[in-house]
Amino acid sequence: MARVHVSVLGAGAWGTALAALASARADVLLWARAPEVADAIGRARRNPRHLSDIELPSALRATADLDAALDHVLDAPGPGLIVLGVPMAGLADICAQLASALPAQRDRPLHLLWTCKGIDPDTLQLPHQIIAGHLPRRPWLHAGVLSGPSFAREVAQGLPVALTLAAGDPGTGTVCQAAYHGVQARIYTTPDIVGVEVGGALKNVMAIACGISDGLRLGTNARAALITRGLAEIQRLGIALGGQADTFSGLAGLGDLVLTATGGLSRNRQVGVAVGEGRRLEDILAGGMTAEGVRCARAALELGSRHALDLPITEIVCRVLFDGLAPREAVAALLTREPRPE
Template identity: 65%
Template sequence: MSATTLPTRVAVLGAGSWGSALAALAAEHADTLIWARRSEAAAEINDTHRNTRYLPDIPLPDSLRATSDFNTAIDHVCAAQSDALIILGVPVAGMADICQKLAQSLAARRHPTVHVVWTCKGVQPDTGQLPHEVASAALSGLSGVELGVLSGPSFALEVAQGLPVALTIASHTASTGDIVLAALHSQRCRVYTSQDITGVEVGGALKNVMAIACGISDGLGLGSNARAALITRGLAEIQRLARALGGEAETVQGLTGLGDLVLTATGPLSRNRQVGLAIGQGRTLEDILAGGMTAEGVRCARAALALGERHGVELPITAAVCRVLFEGQSPQGAVAALLSRDSRPESPNSYR
């Protein structure tokens, strides 16, 4: 990789657990500034090199700096002498606002080529848009701005601890992939490239819903066989929707599909799985949310189901999760309904 590929400056917008972990990785390779909404969080990162709210007991690099002023973060990348990188570390719910704010800031400034990549996973509840559609609506008309999505099986805490991880950057421009590789790729973080933005985003969105389903199954004590069946048929469900939206089946078999699904459906750090476990053990969604636990799969489930209906794609596991979460069906009833579905060929090559 040539030295000219290396981004001279990186800005991470969002100081949650994943934004902070990625900022720590980027700070090893480039001048990196992280933007936090709360001034207290920015001060803590600058003064103690910690983000105790999201990554307790994890030291952040001394070279990583923080600000709570949005314009300062944008000025940081606009002052770069070569291509710069902006990582959006915000949830789907905040994607539209941050993209509009970013578009206004970049339009008002001279800047080098800026590569904007996002990490959120889900579907916009009100519009049914995937994250790339939200980003494109706000940013694709700006000169010198390239877009991409960063995804893959990753728990922020493990990345911040320095444990190995593999991610995928999907973009329609090779230069965006090169910039992300230069900023994040290392011996402990392998980054792969893809052009299939849709496939990557569908895998990232629906795996959270499938993790809730697996958690419910585990909470009911249905065993490893049931979990394996849900993961496998959940993967087929993800693949059907991805292909209907223009994504590639091969993408769903990779890191951002199968890999992310296995991690989120089985990993102890998965909030989506934890929500499902709690429901399977008899708690209500209202009680779980009131306790402060949040999971993107809860926000995504209905929007994903509506997206499938709009494109004529059957999503039985997603539909079952929606009935349990929002329509009062018991977990046991949802399982019985799934098991009572007619048998069908698993693949087109079946004899039936």
Template identity: 60%
Template sequence: MSAPGRLRVAVLGAGSWGTALAALACANADTMLWARDAALADSIGEQHRNSKYLPEVTLPDGLSCTHDFDRAVAHARAPGHAGGLIILSVPVAGLNEVCVRLAATRQAQASPQHHAGTAAMPLAVVWTCKGFHQETGQLPHQIVQAALPGQGDKPGAAPQTLGLGVLSGPSFAREVAQGLPVALTIASRQAWVAEITTAALHGGSARIYTSDDVVGVEVGGALKNVMAIACGIADGIGLGTNARAALITRGLAEMQRLGTALGGRADTFAGLTGLGDLVLTATGALSRNRQVGLALGQGQTLEHILASGMTAEGVRCARAALALGRSHGVDLPITEAVCEVLFNGVAPRHAVSRLLAREARAETPTP
């Protein structure tokens, strides 16, 4: 039984990151995790362990798990509680599907045969995916806004509306699930969304910071994956730590250029969701994007890497990022080099040589 008035959280998606966030939220809120796989949901509920994605971590006893999507949404929207938070922990490719399903469930649960007053319940919807949509180049917030009608997407919108935000930052799921320190940023144009998210996740080993720069946070989270592939390639070739430092620094400049062109703020890229996430993903042993780059630098083909089961968001969004840069007149040389290696059969060493052959220029262009 949940305590009256206590914050309710539903995490939709029982991968490693969704499971880690659900475990984190248990300390502050009544939390329910939704798994698409019924067998996995039953296993998590009975054994308090996600044997598929985080087998080494024991989950809190208070964490419940369900295969019933409607039940998970209703859990977050239950009347008589301090607020509701739904965390969408699905990849960019699956974000539209989950949002469309969420919209239909909300509409059904707001009908007279369901709990009276549920529709007026303050409900924040926060997503965690990092990347651009492969086909459209859309950022996650654009996908969510198109799929979820009635969201309060204006500053100061009343809590009775549906509020939106993005949760991002330098974080490996396994470490978070193990209770190791982490700092994340919740970005929303509505202060109450950030307040609910902070109330659910802040405390203990987790620090939650707030921002209103949704675009900047999302672009940082998307492009750092591409930069991590580049750093992995350099490490795989054996170019040394000097080269890695240069790629991280110039990669950050590339992220900032595209982010500001799309409407983000330059200072956002000096924070957790820019520099912080880039350093972690470009250097951390648990980074799948870096691992893909390492394999490419060591001579493996992308087809072989993907066939082995290794996936990385940077592979999915690199082309979209490059197309966005070109359409906005933004130079993205590292992203272009990564795309050449990933999709055009260019040898990693040749791609690096092209980067080194670029003309000399000022590090910080004159305004």
């Protein structure tokens, strides 16, 4: 396969890390919304806003011109890959921009990946549904989701990582592997877009629950129980929405859950720890802490209700975050539920 041309749209921590990772194997251009960020990456090899202490590869180029970023893949002599490195809150906007910027017709395929994790709190949509609603279908544009256990900082530092690429077209997996699969990264493929997305969304809610438990100093037994029963909830909702059961025992399910629920770099776990230690959610978020699980929890509970599913950990997290239930009372509420077979 010819050298892949990659345009990563979004210079946040994860977009920057994915651009740095691909630059070892592909021709990469990173789009930053702010011109000063693109300039600093090109001049000083640093992103001044995210992962600013990590030197970026010399092969990585950056631009603040979205048209230039798209031309980089549209005009490539070989395979082209667009990676959306934006959070859930920015997904609809970037897709609307792509809808007006991409050509209506093209004689070669182009591949699109998204990396955000969550459920839209207003529409209850998963990322692929948001993309379908804001980016009209083009037969030559093949899309998929890249997910799995990964902290942006470790990827940018060059540490090993394994990820899952879910796409309907096998060619998207081939192109993604050509750009990313190598010594540092392993890319596994699956057709299960829904399962991968549900795993990526709900693991953040479960990480908040584990953080609350850790903030209360309830021990590793309690954390292991929350991870195990949390995985059961994730699988329950994922299957109801059309996901495949096996997905949840893989990287995008169990793997991502374990990392996010136990890793020190997990913002969702950090929010949970702070709540468990007695801090108010409003104060935590006002301090600049962001966690997708906070946005996702209510939406996940509502989706579960629509499918008549029992999601007790998700429900308790919502009651603690939004209804004023004391964390220790939440633990008691979970422990005193009616006994049942596993």
